Amino acid sequence: MVLEILQAGFMQRALVAGIAVALICSVVGLFLVLRRHSLFGDALSHMAFGGIAVGMFTQVYPLWTALIVSILGALGMTKLRQSTKISPDASVAVLLSSGLALGIVLIGLSGGFSVDLFSFLFGSILLVSFDDTAMILALAAGILAVMALLYRKLMYIAFNEEQAKVSGLAVNMLNYAFIVVASVTVIASIRLVGILLISSLIVIPNIAAMMLGKSFKKTIIISAAISVASVITGIFASYFANLPPGGTIVLTTIFMLLGIMGAKYAARKAKTVQTAVAENTSEPGR
Amino acid sequence: MVLEILQAGFMQRALVAGIAVALICSVVGLFLVLRRHSLFGDALSHMAFGGIAVGMFTQVYPLWTALIVSILGALGMTKLRQSTKISPDASVAVLLSSGLALGIVLIGLSGGFSVDLFSFLFGSILLVSFDDTAMILALAAGILAVMALLYRKLMYIAFNEEQAKVSGLAVNMLNYAFIVVASVTVIASIRLVGILLISSLIVIPNIAAMMLGKSFKKTIIISAAISVASVITGIFASYFANLPPGGTIVLTTIFMLLGIMGAKYAARKAKTVQTAVAENTSEPGR
Amino acid sequence: MASSKVLMIGMGAGAAVAIAIAVAAFATMGGSATTTPAAAPDNNNAEGAQKVKVIASFFPLYDFTRQVGGDRADVSVMVPPGVEPHDWEPTPQQIQRASSANMLVYNGAGFEKWVDAVGANFTVNTSEGMSLLNNEDPEEQKEHGLYDPHIWLDPVLAKHQVDKIREGLVKIDPPNADYYNANAAKFASELDALDSHIKSELSSCEKKDFIAFHEAFSYFSNRYNLTQHAVHDSLTPEGEILPQRLEELVKLAKDLDIHVVYSEELVDPRLAQVIASEIPNGRVLTLSPIEGLDEQEQAAGLGYLDKMREDVANLKVGLVCS
Amino acid sequence: MQIVNIDRVSYRYDGGYAIQDISFSAEEGDLVGIIGPNGSGKTTLFNCMLGILTGYSGTITIFGQDIRKSKAPLKQIGYVPQKHAIEPGFPATVEEIVSLGIMRGKPARERIITALETVDMAREKDRRIGELSGGQQQRVLIAKALVNDPALLILDEPATGIDIETQNRFYSLMTRLNKENKLTIIMSSHDLDAVNRLANRVACINRSMFFHGDTHEFFENEDLLKKYSEASMQAHMHLHSHH
């Protein structure tokens, strides 16, 4: 069964690209979640929509305007957060709303547009081409390299931005750099696997991992493991149950999260019972 | 001009319903923003999508399943956040992803769906009927009444959940009650004015108001004023410039936010210059 | 506004994404859509294996092809039931399925932009050789081609389409030529009957002007000497309606003393309702461009002819015919 | 009248026991000083008493009610937490924050002002809470605990970060409330001097309790004091040596 499904080229490509996307989303995602930017992926896709509208309005190739507008929007959001006391999740919401409104108004101004371009936002992991796969592998390698390089600094900023600044880190620059990396991660991945998958891979494996790993390093490793496992499980499950792969992968991550929560809860319960028993048995001796 | 545009029934209704929606979104929104649930509106609309899919799958009237699934999802999210250390924005992201994945998988299972039902999520403020207007007015009155009733308690929880609990408030119950009110607000408004407007009205007027108002009361009043003003300005602007009203309203709120930020910045600059001048002139005397 | 994008979205991934980008969805852009394999009619069943496999692009052509092919052709449809076909796009799986069929029937006139991508074994362009109406709007030309594709709504032109389908079937399945010819002739006479039905029903009407939902009825109007207006000033039911346009429509209705605004099955009904609510004694009726039937209608066995008759009945109300 | 009774209370986090088998009680008018080194479980004990942590074993009774069964006692408790991470941008004034403390009776303006005056913050009442200095915020939280006219005060290192003058005023106020109004107070502190001056009873804990009794008994007993110091140095070893 498994071998048979691996013979289809599109399944091979889905697995390879899916694993690459899972890795970068979970690594970049941990920092997004810790910065309270959990819905950054979702917001950025809306900005990309605005960017596509800009492209159609100005007759520039929309893929580029989408990328540029998204990154500018993300940088603007960072600036907004750095120069006001706005909470990070609210700044993400502003990014989302602005992108959307921009797109809609531009579309209104230009009196409609050719929708083909939206295919940009509507990837499906089964439709990944060979070139796409090569591209995402290269990009993933680059992104992971940058993240490895900035690892300690970004962790410091996630822990406490002010203390990081006081320690002499160029926090503002690093924030901009990170948000560009995150934007590239999201935009590159959206094209391949669609927005649904991105948002979930950013958040869910990381909150699951944060329940398990004590250290930062372990958290990253567990999160990557969970997201890669979900992608593989999800793709196989979607094949055998004939379900949409994106949705199936997301549901897999959610089940993993619930499983981990349940296990923790059970462990806690067992301990409490133990305690109670210990208490009771020790009582006579006092 | 202004009188003329007010003659059209749809413009009157847009204004009335728009103002009602602006009021409830900004009031409920302040608490959402303070709880770090800024993107709750967006997430809930995705849950509603899942709910519609449930309705189609089970052949139940989708409007009801949408409402029920959304509220259950929102309650589940609250439970998730209360029983783990997951940050609020991550729990919103989980809500969003789950709703979306649920919908997609169900649609996949049922092999497609009749899309009419989606009009549920895609309101436009211009298409509000008389009945809709009456409904939203009644609902808005109810929601504002509940919010007035719970005002101090919800403020306490927003300030510090743990302290509120220690003071004897039934925090968990209140959280559930609030999230139900917020869900009803969002679902009722989405049908009328579309998801775009909701998300923005929840967040943007409130972050602008938080820059201006020192007290909680003033913040609520300023936020309500900003959102009502944006709706009115946006509707008129969209009429005269022939632009989509939803997008225009959102851009109006964003311009107001930027205006307030600019004014604050200018005020700060002016003060610093004053200070510097004062410093310099006082120097000789020392 | 609203809706059209979603309407066009197939199921599965496309819809997912569209909703994810919530507004993209309701903001009306057409949809890039995809369909899960499960959604497409399954034509791999055993008994279908011996018949010629024909795939039609969307509902009217599916119905025409079924009429001509009878039980000797295994006919399926590309655009799934309940989905708006304007700007619809197939998924690779659907393309694959279509390319394995013996014949692909499509409307032409720029309605199906995806036809070339399919690389079908044999294609029938049902509008071939017809004199088509031009697409007047230069902006729209860029997106929707040079011509108005809504030929099927004119029974006379539909007869031409049926003939093209007959030709095609005869060509790929010569042994059954007589069968197909007979079926086509029978259906053509039904179309003739429809034509005269329309003529007689609309012979004594007070009005010539009606407000359709989108500009689908130009061929129809020309044939039966009516004047079409449309809520969506466009060949597709897409795009957000802006406040000024709403006002124009209300004024138009008032000026022409029109009391009925027509909506369609696959769009948000509120748009027509709002306009109707602004005009005296306004009401909303359905005037179907027959671009897609939902599953219930298909299950009920409704076809092109039934839908056309429904349209005529509804038009009679709006045009105040005796 | 017995206000608080803690009976063999234990609590364990994932890592192990933070408090084990703690018992003591406070009568009306007692001022109990809870002392113990960092990590000895003072905050954990308070969190159990206040319903923040629920998975403890043993029984906690406040105003005669088992707090596992009734949350009613909470409305009569004034509490000052050890940590107060106040959002810098939270849009509320000092006055509004103090008013949140009122769970009994009407949120009258005068009550708020009076409470603020006791910590010398009445003049700052219209400022945003987030703008205040750390010590000023701590003072506001003390006012918030007092404004409710509580029947029991639970203070977790309340004088932390407060300047000396205000500490002295605060301690005098505590003494007055305790002596004149017979207000029961349970207070943790690392300031042994203050505990010695204020408290009539002391509970010294270090995961488990190693002293509970009259204040002078503790402070006059060199052995106990020495034990406390040693505990201090070994505090960190306990939790982890036991699992």
Add this chain to the structure above:
Amino acid sequence: MQIVNIDRVSYRYDGGYAIQDISFSAEEGDLVGIIGPNGSGKTTLFNCMLGILTGYSGTITIFGQDIRKSKAPLKQIGYVPQKHAIEPGFPATVEEIVSLGIMRGKPARERIITALETVDMAREKDRRIGELSGGQQQRVLIAKALVNDPALLILDEPATGIDIETQNRFYSLMTRLNKENKLTIIMSSHDLDAVNRLANRVACINRSMFFHGDTHEFFENEDLLKKYSEASMQAHMHLHSHH
């Protein structure tokens, strides 16, 4: 060698001046105690020195460099903030948090352990930072400031919430580093005793500076001490009476 020079520094928030016209300097090996009541501007002054607040007037020079122009001095400063709102769920161990402090040299394991040992927290190195008690977290942050082998320590009420034994150890350590290694330390505190014991210089501020000089000069001068107490009581009036 002059390590820090503060020259007529003022800072105003929206509400008015928090510090005004503050000047003092610290030579290598100085231990300067900054004292002043709540809201007197100690934290504001530190925030200006550390580049957290930038809109001040006047000049701050550290290691001879104007910190408005160069951020380089920061890498040689160890800083313990007054408030540390550590996210309870932040997924990092004590060891990892301390390692963040290392901005100079290699993040070697031994350095971290050594730093943790000075605050008696080495045994807790593998615990999650968010699980620790308030005082334990404060100790970890002290270790994080020390691990960088700083040339200047800036401590904002560092002993807050720390138990007595650890305070004593910490103060001895400060004395040792200060005396033996000639480490310059600037420390704010409300604990006048500790300042008296440790500091060789005192800066007493209350919005503006009203004393700056040798420690014994301050503590032997009854007038100054009285003035400090009065300032304490009037502290809150200053900010708002001036705008």
